[in-house]
Every structure is written in C-alpha cells, then in structure tokens.
Amino acid sequence: MSRTRSAGPVSTTTGSQNTMPSHQTSQPLEPVLQKPIVKIALKLLRQLRPNIAQLHIDSQNWTQLHITCSKLDLSWKSENGGDFLRLKTPQQMQQIASQYGFDHVSDPSRDPDHPFHDSRHMADHLNRHLFAISHDAYLVDCSRWICQHPDGLMARKLGYYPADCQWKVDYILDVKDASLPHTNCTLIEAGKLEENKLMFSEVWSILMLTLNCLRNPQKERYEVVPVTVVTISGPTFRIVQGYIDGKTGSVNIRKSGIVPIGSDKKTMKEQMMLLVRWLIAEPVWPSRH
Known part of the structure; x- marks a missing residue:
C-alpha cells in the first residue's frame, strides 16, 4: 500500500473469476462469529488496521489481500446496479426529479474550514436530493430503504480523521423490515480517487458494514x-x-x-439523479436479474 501510483498499466481484474455464491442460508444457523464471511472480514480488518493511515490500496496488493476487482457500469442504459440492485429507468428518475423538485434543490454553501471541504459540500448536496420532500414525505422514505447516520458504535469504526487522510461514512441505507441483507452507504473521502486503486476507506467500509449487517439478529x-x-x-x-x-x-x-461532478446546474442535477438512482434502487439477488 502506498500514497503514490504504481508504475505501468494495471489490469482492473485480479485473481481467478469466481462464480456467485448462493445466498441461501445454511441449516442449522451457525453462531455469527463462526460464519465464514465474518471470519474473513475480521481477518482482513486485522491485516488492514496497521495501514489505516494509507489513502489507497494499490492493485499489486489486491491478490495478497484476496481482493478481486472488476468494472461497474454506471451508464443510464443499464438496468442492473451491479449484481445486487435493480435500477429505476431514466423515465422513472425524471418523474421522481419532477415530483420532488430537483430543479429547486438549493446548493449548500461551501465551508473552506471544514476538514472535508468539497467532499462534504457535495455530500450535503446529495443529501438534499435524498431528503427532498413531496406530499410531506422524504424521497428516501418512500423507497425500500431506511436511511440513517451510523450509530454510536459504528460511527467510531466507519471514519478516520487524523492529518490529511480524513474519511467517514455519512449515511447507511438498510432494507426496511430487515427483509434482505443489502446495504448502501455514502462515503465522504478527503483523499483523491485514482482509477487503478481502491480507497482504503472503500474496502474498510465494505468489511465493516458486512459485520454491521450481521449484528441484526434478523x-x-x-x-x-x-x-x-x-x-x-x-x-x-x-x-x-x-x-x-x-x-x-x-x-x-x-x-x-471516476466521474467529475459538473459545475453547471443541468449536469449536476443529472449526476445527483444518477446517485439517487443507485441509492434507492430495488435490492435483488443475481438470479432475479
């Protein structure tokens, strides 16, 4: 792991191609700490912890950490949000934008003294769209998701603030009624994204939110x-x-x-619609795509 980009081009896929595991539950239920995914998460978190001050996980370290990485399609033509989300159509998102007044969402003022600066500013702007109101109801509350800040325990585990490497998970979205284990989140990162690297915060958040999900007995x-x-x-x-x-x-x-957020109002609205499209998507299993 390092703060500098490794020399030469790097493939975005590493390791062997794995078939999608079944989501079916094992019988009888194992104690949570004995579940394979919990053991794997805890082991990798222990490996990563000494490097928590690092910005990135370089591609040459992915194999060592048993990480595979491939491309995710963000295009509007795709109906699938990766393997686990069913996205709303562009027409549905246009209807949502009209109903919830996306054209009238105000741009929050920037605070240059805030440790996240533009990252916090953009996250606040996204939040104003997620919590846009129509008929006295928030947009996100009319979806399949419950959206809230991390609780006290998880807030301490889902952020890092020293020096110039600040990051934190802002909102966690869980499926209502605990009917599915899917989790979405927004991550505010002060470090710079790089195409051939994963952010340390991204990998850490995936592992920690996996454990957080399994805290729920349901x-x-x-x-x-x-x-x-x-x-x-x-x-x-x-x-x-x-x-x-x-x-x-x-x-x-x-x-x-990596997508640059447009500075003109029309482009920014389209990009906020894209992010909302993913955050309030229908959670599904791969077999249902």
Whole structure:
C-alpha cells in the first residue's frame, strides 16, 4: 500500500473469476462469529488496521489481500446496479426529479474550514436530493430503504480523521423490515480517487458494514451481504459494490470509473439523479436479474 501510483498499466481484474455464491442460508444457523464471511472480514480488518493511515490500496496488493476487482457500469442504459440492485429507468428518475423538485434543490454553501471541504459540500448536496420532500414525505422514505447516520458504535469504526487522510461514512441505507441483507452507504473521502486503486476507506467500509449487517439478529442467517458504496471525493465520485465470498475467502469488488461532478446546474442535477438512482434502487439477488 502506498500514497503514490504504481508504475505501468494495471489490469482492473485480479485473481481467478469466481462464480456467485448462493445466498441461501445454511441449516442449522451457525453462531455469527463462526460464519465464514465474518471470519474473513475480521481477518482482513486485522491485516488492514496497521495501514489505516494509507489513502489507497494499490492493485499489486489486491491478490495478497484476496481482493478481486472488476468494472461497474454506471451508464443510464443499464438496468442492473451491479449484481445486487435493480435500477429505476431514466423515465422513472425524471418523474421522481419532477415530483420532488430537483430543479429547486438549493446548493449548500461551501465551508473552506471544514476538514472535508468539497467532499462534504457535495455530500450535503446529495443529501438534499435524498431528503427532498413531496406530499410531506422524504424521497428516501418512500423507497425500500431506511436511511440513517451510523450509530454510536459504528460511527467510531466507519471514519478516520487524523492529518490529511480524513474519511467517514455519512449515511447507511438498510432494507426496511430487515427483509434482505443489502446495504448502501455514502462515503465522504478527503483523499483523491485514482482509477487503478481502491480507497482504503472503500474496502474498510465494505468489511465493516458486512459485520454491521450481521449484528441484526434478523439478518444472521444470510451468507452474502452486498454492500454498495457511493464515494464522494472533492468534486468527483464513483460507486463501488462488494461482497465477501465465504467459499473462496475473497472480497469481490466492482468499481465504476471516476466521474467529475459538473459545475453547471443541468449536469449536476443529472449526476445527483444518477446517485439517487443507485441509492434507492430495488435490492435483488443475481438470479432475479
């Protein structure tokens, strides 16, 4: 791991190609700490902890850490949000934007003294869209998701603040009624995104949110916990989706390209619609795509 880009081009896919594990539960249910995905998450967190001050996880370290990484399609033509989300159509998002007044969402003022500066500014702007109101109801509350800040325990585990390497998970979205283990989140990152590297915060958040999901007794039975991360870094963003494969011991990640957030109102609105599209998407299992 390092703060500098490794020399030469790097493939975005490493390790062997794994088949998607079944999400079916094992019988009888194992104690949570004995579940393979929990053991894998805890082991990798212990490996990563000494490097918590690092910005990135370089591609040459992915194999050593049993991480595979491939591409994630952010295009509007795709109906699938990776392997685990069903996205709303562009027409549906246009209707939502009209109903919830996206054209009238005000741009929050920037605070140059805030440790996250533009990242925090862009996250606040996204939050104003997620919590836009129509008929006295928030947009996100009308979706399949419950959206809230990390609780006291997780807030301490989902952020890092010293020096120039600040990051934190801002909001966690869990499926209502604990009917599925899927988790979405928004991640505010002060470090700069790089195409051929994963942010330390992205991998850490996937692992920690997997454990957080299984804290819920209603979700203990699940063998796969899909985590989708919207990473906001300055005036840029990308989306990362990952899960732990309990059979192979790997963390399988897909990441989009880095998208600059347009400064003009029309482009910014379209990009906020894109992010909202992913965050309130329908959670599904791969067999239902």
